[in-house]
Amino acid sequence: MKRTISLWLGLLAFALVPVLAQTPTAPKGSTGKIHGHVINPTGAPQPGGTVTLVGVGRFASGPGLKAEMAEKGVFQVDDNGDYAGEAAPGTYSVVYRNKGMKPEQTADKIDDVKILAGQDTLQDIDMSRKAYIDSMTVEQRKQLEELKKTNAEILKANAVVNNLNADVRAVVQDFKDAENARAAAVQALGATASRADIDAKEVEIRTAKYTEVETLMLKDTAAKPDASVLWANLGQAQLDLKKYDEAEAAYKKALEVEVASKKPDIQAQGAANAGLGQFYARTGKIPEATAAYDAAAKINPAQAGYYYKNEAIVYYQLSQAGSPLPGLGDAQAAAADQAIKANQANKVDPATQPVVFYLKGQGLVQKATIDPKTGMYNLPPGCAEAYQMYLQLAPTGQFAAESKGVLAQAAGVKAPRK
Numbered sequence: 001m002k003r004t005i006s007l008w009l010g011l012l013a014f015a016l017v018p019v020l021a022q023t024p025t026a027p028k029g030s031t032g033k034i035h036g037h038v039i040n041p042t043g044a045p046q047p048g049g050t051v052t053l054v055g056v057g058r059f060a061s062g063p064g065l066k067a068e069m070a071e072k073g074v075f076q077v078d079d080n081g082d083y084a085g086e087a088a089p090g091t092y093s094v095v096y097r098n099k100g101m102k103p104e105q106t107a108d109k110i111d112d113v114k115i116l117a118g119q120d121t122l123q124d125i126d127m128s129r130k131a132y133i134d135s136m137t138v139e140q141r142k143q144l145e146e147l148k149k150t151n152a153e154i155l156k157a158n159a160v161v162n163n164l165n166a167d168v169r170a171v172v173q174d175f176k177d178a179e180n181a182r183a184a185a186v187q188a189l190g191a192t193a194s195r196a197d198i199d200a201k202e203v204e205i206r207t208a209k210y211t212e213v214e215t216l217m218l219k220d221t222a223a224k225p226d227a228s229v230l231w232a233n234l235g236q237a238q239l240d241l242k243k244y245d246e247a248e249a250a251y252k253k254a255l256e257v258e259v260a261s262k263k264p265d266i267q268a269q270g271a272a273n274a275g276l277g278q279f280y281a282r283t284g285k286i287p288e289a290t291a292a293y294d295a296a297a298k299i300n301p302a303q304a305g306y307y308y309k310n311e312a313i314v315y316y317q318l319s320q321a322g323s324p325l326p327g328l329g330d331a332q333a334a335a336a337d338q339a340i341k342a343n344q345a346n347k348v349d350p351a352t353q354p355v356v357f358y359l360k361g362q363g364l365v366q367k368a369t370i371d372p373k374t375g376m377y378n379l380p381p382g383c384a385e386a387y388q389m390y391l392q393l394a395p396t397g398q399f400a401a402e403s404k405g406v407l408a409q410a411a412g413v414k415a416p417r418k
Contacts, residue, residue: 032115035084036124038077038096041136042148043128045081048099049107050074051125053085053092053115089117096125108132160223164230167216171233178209178240206240213237221253228257228268235275244283251275270300274307281314284323286331289314293335297342305348305356308339312359319366333363336386354393358403361386365406376411384413 034053040046053073075085077096094110101107108127115121126132133141177184185201186193193201217234224230235250254272258264277292293311297304315332318325336359343353350357364383371378387403394400407413 030089030117031086032089032117033084033086033120034075034094034113034115034123035082035120036094036122038081038083039124039126039128041127041133041144042151044151046096046098046125046127047077047079047081049077049101050097050099051077051083051085052095052097053087053113054095055090055092087115089115091115094123094125096127164220164224164227167220168229168233171213171216171237174209174213175236178206181205181209210237210240214241214243221250226257226261228254228261228265228272231257232268232271232275235272235279239275239279239282244279248276248279251279266300267303270296270303270307272296273299274310277307277311278314281311281318284325286325286327290331290335297338301342302346304342305339305346305353308335308342309353309356309359311335312339312356312363316359316362329363329366331363333360333382336360336363337382350389351393354390354397355399357386357390357393358397358399361390361403361406362399368410371411374411375409377406377409379406379410379413384410 036051038046038049038051052075073085073087075083077083092113092115094113095106096108097103097105098107108125110123110125113121113123133144136144181202182198184205185198189197189201213233214237217230217237221227221230221234231250231254235247235254238244238250239247251272254268254275258269258272273292273296277289277296280286280289280292289311293307296307300307312332312335315328315335319328319332336356339353339356340350340360343350343356361383364380364386365377367380368383369378370376384407387407390397391400391403391407
């Protein structure tokens, strides 16, 4: 938030004083230019208001002006405090009026400014100059010092926010780079590199990116501990670095900040709860994980499909890594089913989310039995349908071959076309 002295400057208005110098008559069509910068008593640019050239003439052009005075040009001051204009050659008083001032008032005035034909005159209006400050009353100077102090605090706060915004943008990119670490590893090592080398390079890239996020967010949460999004980002980085205790604390801090916030951020709350869900899942606490993902979906229902899909993916990853946790398949299938229902409720095109159908089927197939006579799978209810929907949406997708293989070996299920 920027504060200016614009309203307060009205206290400094004074009546215009006649200019006695004669303004020479310029040849027809001959003009000069003038430009400058308006600075308020705090030393900051003064946006808005007008700059007027006042010179001697036969006709007055503004109400409240004496007969020998004439306004030669009125130029608007932009948001940066800059102004520019063009006028006939002559000697002028350059008058700055704050927005809303009456014609007989002025905030500042610079006398004896000469405009020459064909030349551009620079004339700043600096209300922070000593002579101007000295002309203030004791009370006005006191107000000015208080305003300077307030402005300094605001500038400091704005600088912090600008730095935080820059760091958050960097973090977003780091997370994207970490997600694409596999492709980056292949590009760095070449397609002929061994799988072991590519795996190691992928881990190296991910670790570097998550470490950078953690470093930035540790700094930023110390600078602005009341920003929940910073804690959520910190938690995600620490979770991916397998710093589980620190990640849990960061996510809980994000939710604590949200409870105390006057303007709750459902995105941050959803992310923090989903992060806790991932933490609980990776530390073997499936019921707690399910509850945390449910909380995320309840807080931010528009993103429910995204949260539940991620939940199913986490269970799938644990299962593929050989986790001995019981019930992973059931939890995966349930989370995928929740994602499907949430996407339907939010009218998400199924074609954009085929993986949730695969995750449902793959979770359910773990409860399949084998017919001892035929050697075919007896699939649990909903399993074949989930695989079939995946193939319908992604016939050449990453899991198409696996899905076709399961269906081809399933009893009572028509084999899919090759």
